[in-house]
Amino acid sequence: MKKSIAVITILLMSVMLIFASGNSEDQSTRTIRVLLNAHPWQEAIEPLLDDFTAQTGIEVELTVLGEDVYWDRVTLGLSSDEPPFDVFMLSPNQTGFVAYQNGWIAALDDYVGQNPDYDFGDIYPYVVDGFRYPDTSGHIYGIPLTMEVYMMFYRKDLLAEQGIDAASLKTLDDWMEVLEKLDQAYSDQGISAAVIRGQDPTMPDELLAAVANHWGDRPFIPQRMFYFDENWNTRFTDPDIVAGFEDWAKILSYGPVGSEAFTWYDCTTAFASGAAATYWFDASLFASTFEDPEQSVIVGNVGYLPVPPTETGHATTHWGWGLAIPEKSPVKDDAWAFVEWATSKGIETQTAPQTYGPVRASTWVEMEPVFGEEFSSAASEALSISIPGYMYFDGAREVCDRIIDAVIAMSKGADSAATMETLDKQAQEIVQKYNLQ
Amino acid sequence: MNMRKTADSLWRYLLLSLISLIFLLPIVWLAVVSVETPRNAEVSLSSVMSALIDNYSDAWKTGGFESAFMNTFIISIFAVLLSDILGLPMAFVLARAKNMGYGFLERVLFFFRMLPEMVFLLPLFVIYRKIGLFDTAIGMVLAFQIITLPYTVVLLKSYIYKLSPSLEDAGRVDGCTEMQVLFRITTPAIATGLAATSILCFISIWTNLMFPLVLSYSEAQTVSIAIASFKGYGTFKWSTMAAGAVLTTLPQLVLFGFINKYLVAGLTAGAVKE
Amino acid sequence: MKTQTRFMIPALVVMAIVILGPLMWGIGVSFCDWNWAEPNGMDNIRVSGIKNYIEMLQDPLFRNSILNTFLFSFIALAVEFILGMACALLLNSIRNGALLYRTALMFPLMLSDIVVALMFKMLLNPSQGILNRMLMAVGMASPINWVGDASLVIPSLALVDAWWQSGNLTLIILAGLQSIPQSLIDMSMVDGASAFTRFRYIVFPYTQPFIKTAIVLRLIDLMRVFTLPWAITGGGPGRASEMTQVFIYTQGMGKYMRMGYSNALAVTFALIVVVVIAFIQKCWKAEE
Numbered sequence: 001m002k003k004s005i006a007v008i009t010i011l012l013m014s015v016m017l018i019f020a021s022g023n024s025e026d027q028s029t030r031t032i033r034v035l036l037n038a039h040p041w042q043e044a045i046e047p048l049l050d051d052f053t054a055q056t057g058i059e060v061e062l063t064v065l066g067e068d069v070y071w072d073r074v075t076l077g078l079s080s081d082e083p084p085f086d087v088f089m090l091s092p093n094q095t096g097f098v099a100y101q102n103g104w105i106a107a108l109d110d111y112v113g114q115n116p117d118y119d120f121g122d123i124y125p126y127v128v129d130g131f132r133y134p135d136t137s138g139h140i141y142g143i144p145l146t147m148e149v150y151m152m153f154y155r156k157d158l159l160a161e162q163g164i165d166a167a168s169l170k171t172l173d174d175w176m177e178v179l180e181k182l183d184q185a186y187s188d189q190g191i192s193a194a195v196i197r198g199q200d201p202t203m204p205d206e207l208l209a210a211v212a213n214h215w216g217d218r219p220f221i222p223q224r225m226f227y228f229d230e231n232w233n234t235r236f237t238d239p240d241i242v243a244g245f246e247d248w249a250k251i252l253s254y255g256p257v258g259s260e261a262f263t264w265y266d267c268t269t270a271f272a273s274g275a276a277a278t279y280w281f282d283a284s285l286f287a288s289t290f291e292d293p294e295q296s297v298i299v300g301n302v303g304y305l306p307v308p309p310t311e312t313g314h315a316t317t318h319w320g321w322g323l324a325i326p327e328k329s330p331v332k333d334d335a336w337a338f339v340e341w342a343t344s345k346g347i348e349t350q351t352a353p354q355t356y357g358p359v360r361a362s363t364w365v366e367m368e369p370v371f372g373e374e375f376s377s378a379a380s381e382a383l384s385i386s387i388p389g390y391m392y393f394d395g396a397r398e399v400c401d402r403i404i405d406a407v408i409a410m411s412k413g414a415d416s417a418a419t420m421e422t423l424d425k426q427a428q429e430i431v432q433k434y435n436l437q
Numbered sequence: 438m439n440m441r442k443t444a445d446s447l448w449r450y451l452l453l454s455l456i457s458l459i460f461l462l463p464i465v466w467l468a469v470v471s472v473e474t475p476r477n478a479e480v481s482l483s484s485v486m487s488a489l490i491d492n493y494s495d496a497w498k499t500g501g502f503e504s505a506f507m508n509t510f511i512i513s514i515f516a517v518l519l520s521d522i523l524g525l526p527m528a529f530v531l532a533r534a535k536n537m538g539y540g541f542l543e544r545v546l547f548f549f550r551m552l553p554e555m556v557f558l559l560p561l562f563v564i565y566r567k568i569g570l571f572d573t574a575i576g577m578v579l580a581f582q583i584i585t586l587p588y589t590v591v592l593l594k595s596y597i598y599k600l601s602p603s604l605e606d607a608g609r610v611d612g613c614t615e616m617q618v619l620f621r622i623t624t625p626a627i628a629t630g631l632a633a634t635s636i637l638c639f640i641s642i643w644t645n646l647m648f649p650l651v652l653s654y655s656e657a658q659t660v661s662i663a664i665a666s667f668k669g670y671g672t673f674k675w676s677t678m679a680a681g682a683v684l685t686t687l688p689q690l691v692l693f694g695f696i697n698k699y700l701v702a703g704l705t706a707g708a709v710k711e
Numbered sequence: 712m713k714t715q716t717r718f719m720i721p722a723l724v725v726m727a728i729v730i731l732g733p734l735m736w737g738i739g740v741s742f743c744d745w746n747w748a749e750p751n752g753m754d755n756i757r758v759s760g761i762k763n764y765i766e767m768l769q770d771p772l773f774r775n776s777i778l779n780t781f782l783f784s785f786i787a788l789a790v791e792f793i794l795g796m797a798c799a800l801l802l803n804s805i806r807n808g809a810l811l812y813r814t815a816l817m818f819p820l821m822l823s824d825i826v827v828a829l830m831f832k833m834l835l836n837p838s839q840g841i842l843n844r845m846l847m848a849v850g851m852a853s854p855i856n857w858v859g860d861a862s863l864v865i866p867s868l869a870l871v872d873a874w875w876q877s878g879n880l881t882l883i884i885l886a887g888l889q890s891i892p893q894s895l896i897d898m899s900m901v902d903g904a905s906a907f908t909r910f911r912y913i914v915f916p917y918t919q920p921f922i923k924t925a926i927v928l929r930l931i932d933l934m935r936v937f938t939l940p941w942a943i944t945g946g947g948p949g950r951a952s953e954m955t956q957v958f959i960y961t962q963g964m965g966k967y968m969r970m971g972y973s974n975a976l977a978v979t980f981a982l983i984v985v986v987v988i989a990f991i992q993k994c995w996k997a998e999e
Contacts, residue, residue, distance in 0.1 A: 063655045258860070450805065453805070463819075466834070526722065562963075647956075664826065
């Protein structure tokens with residue numbers, strides 16, 4: 001009998017040995033592991049990776065994940081003692097904030113000045129600021145690679161068909177009337193008047209733009225956005241915040257059937273396939289999709305505008321993607337070499353035509369003929385009224401989840417005053433739960 | 438009378454055909470989408486062929502699909518082997534035991550089958566983190582024992598139970614040790630059952646989403662995750678996604694072909710009293 | 712110790728390590744505060760008694776997820792049972808082509824849940840999906856919002872599950888039907904028994920144990936549903952299709968990284984599943 005146990009033990013050991021030997025890698029070549037979110041930038045950089053290896057001798061092991069699983073996987077990987085990647089895409093969001101709080105990501109301040117040719121100053125400082133957790137005085141934890149400002153898109157051909165001159169529409173209210181008109185004209189042809197994100201985990205980031213558009217010049221704390229004052233009192237019943245939420249819910253109700261569940265992916269697909277007449281408060285970057293004949297049937301018919309102003313204000317927010325390095329990466333220097341290469345001026349001029357959102361001032365100038373005059377002027381006007389929109393505090397995720405619940409409920413016809421009242425109470429509970437006060 | 442009978446069975450065939458159609462159409466649609474040509478392209482045999490090649494090779498190259506395919510094969514095979522090696526002796530004892538206490542063990546195995554995966558996965562995730570098994574093939578192989586080991590034991594037990602013990606007794610009379618009885622007499626006699634069990638376990642690992650979602654990352658990522666992460670920027674093409682879905686399904690289809698007969702036993706393992 | 716008993720040791724040891732170990736560990740952690748998203752949260756674990764369980768009882772989202780899960784399981788089980796029974800009876804009653812139809816009916820069973828989920832995510836898309844387009848081509852006035860409408864989403868997901876798993880019940884019930892001795896049926900034919908009598912006194916008693924098995928097994932898997940809501944709706948719209956395992960996943964790993972709380976949820980949910988199944992089996996036993 002002892003023999004049988006011995007046999008099984010040996011078998012087990014040999015199984016493990018096979019795996020162990022399979023996992024050991026040749027240490028003589030320098031390799032970095034790069035994790036990217038499926039993104040136009042990733043599509044643009046992938047064919048260029050061989051150049052990096054040729055220049056530096058560092059091999060790149062690339063993993064690309066769809067956004068549905070990307071963020072969960074980043075958090076999983078960062079929290080591990082041996083992160084499974086050395087460079088990854090990061091945004092100024094909760095994942096980044098949690099990683100900062102736990103010391104999972106490396107500060108890059110010492111690296112950015114090493115090479116004068118890199119010209120870090122060329123990168124818009126306010127995009128960099130998003131990666132200074134928790135506020136603009138912090139260290140730099142990510143190097144921006146694209147930025148996107150939230151703007152609006154409309155179908156020039158459809159508006160022309162209805163005899164509407166977009167230039168004459170001055171305010172958000174004017175546009176709301178147009179939506180009604182478009183709805184009557186096209187809804188039975190399978191074209192919805194508008195499309196906007198619904199049940200999308202990142203929707204609260206864009207919603208900030210809608211609220212900012214009402215907020216005006218009143219002060220607020222950037223990391224808490226408009227929703228909490230300096231004493232952590234909740235402000236969800238503030239008329240400007242309610243108005244921003246109402247705008248969103250109203251536009252959402254003009255969306256195609258099922259659009260309450262739309263993520264940016266569904267919205268972009270709908271707009272690019274000609275199923276929507278307008279697309280609200282979303283990323284400038286999607287222009288790259290709309291102007292790509294492979295993915296879009298509306299090439300050349302898209303009008304670009306910064307968000308239309310309201311009576312009380314005119315503002316939007318922006319977002320960025322950057323590259324970051326895990327604190328526990330064993331090859332930080334090689335990882336930095338990759339980051340420096342990937343965010344260099346030379347590479348950005350090659351990726352920008354696909355991202356429509358370079359982060360270097362010099363590239364914007366250079367790209368104007370590529371992006372077209374209309375997009376460029378709309379995007380730069382949007383950037384000029386853009387304020388940073390982040391929520392960096394414990395419990396922000398829960399607040400965001402409740403915000404989504406509230407907007408969806410309002411778009412389904414729930415009374416906005418009552419819904420916002422409930423949301424305000426829920427936010428107070430979250431403040432208490434996390435001892436924020 | 439005859440007329441009525443024909444009409445009666447015709448009605449049955451019609452109904453069955455209708456249900457079958459409902460069951461098959463979505464799959465046919467998936468297959469059609471996977472060979473869809475890009476927008477504006479003319480539809481012809483050659484364009485479909487080139488779309489087929491494009492879409493499938495796109496899918497194969499997207500999101501680490503290729504390596505996920507290999508990972509899943511390796512993890513499945515070793516997990517199944519381990520379950521077989523560990524499960525066979527236990528199933529043998531359970532099938533031949535006269536001790537009533539073992540009935541309790543079988544109930545425990547069924548109890549394990551009931552528990553929601555999360556109750557294991559959350560702790561395993563933390564433990565794997567600590568001991569370095571996270572995102573390793575060994576970690577996955579061990580974790581999958583949660584599913585495959587009880588399943589293997591229960592299934593093999595039912596096959597051995599149906600076997601007459603007389604051959605085994607004869608072997609014992611000839612002086613075989615218990616070990617030899619098990620591996621030289623019993624195991625060959627249930628070889629097809631063992632194969633069917635292994636295939637069922639293989640499929641349950643191949644199709645599992647939650648385990649790799651929680652316990653793997655990239656090194657030990659499996660096809661389910663590769664498929665789940667297909668949706669993203671740049672993959673606005675349903676055709677690529679459909680091609681990926683068809684690709685992951687092919688090995689399952691082939692394997693199901695082998696075990697058609699054993700499927701019912703596999704589905705009801707552990708819940709039918711014998 | 713008898714030789715034979717020792718044969719079980721390797722398997723029992725592995726099971727103790729991979730099954731009982733995590734289970735006990737999870738129960739332990741469920742009595743602790745352990746929030747990874749807090750600063751240095753990973754190293755900061757504190758025993759907190761039944762605090763997590765108290766929070767859980769007051770958590771409307773957990774209640775919501777349990778209700779969703781039960782509603783989903785009930786609808787899916789009902790549809791699968793009716794479809795499965797009907798298909799099994801039909802298959803058992805035809806002479807030619809049974810194998811062909813059987814293969815067709817069990818085809819969906821061969822797909823993995825994630826493939827089914829992605830397939831129906833595309834099919835059920837309200838504006839682009841082929842299902843609505845087909846229905847509108849045959850005269851439906853406006854598209855149906857299958858998974859975007861809070862009141863429709865659970866029935867829709869249940870129908871997807873029914874499409875996927877009805878073959879499961881068909882196969883098991885069919886096995887039951889085929890276990891009826893032909894002589895019994897012949898005899899009843901000679902006696903001139905009506906189809907109903909035959910069903911009541913022969914078919915039903917013989918298939919009953921199979922049906923019960925099938926129902927219990929389906930119910931276990933239905934209550935543990937994860938992939939369909941995770942991949943098709945993400946729990947939405949709002950939280951209308953957030954099922955318990957998805958909720959636990961978001962609380963634990965997905966988003967909040969609250970290890971203590973999510974383990975408390977998982978342990979409680981495991982208990983709920985076990986109690987429901989035990990209750991059903993007890994009822995059936997009492998009947999016998």
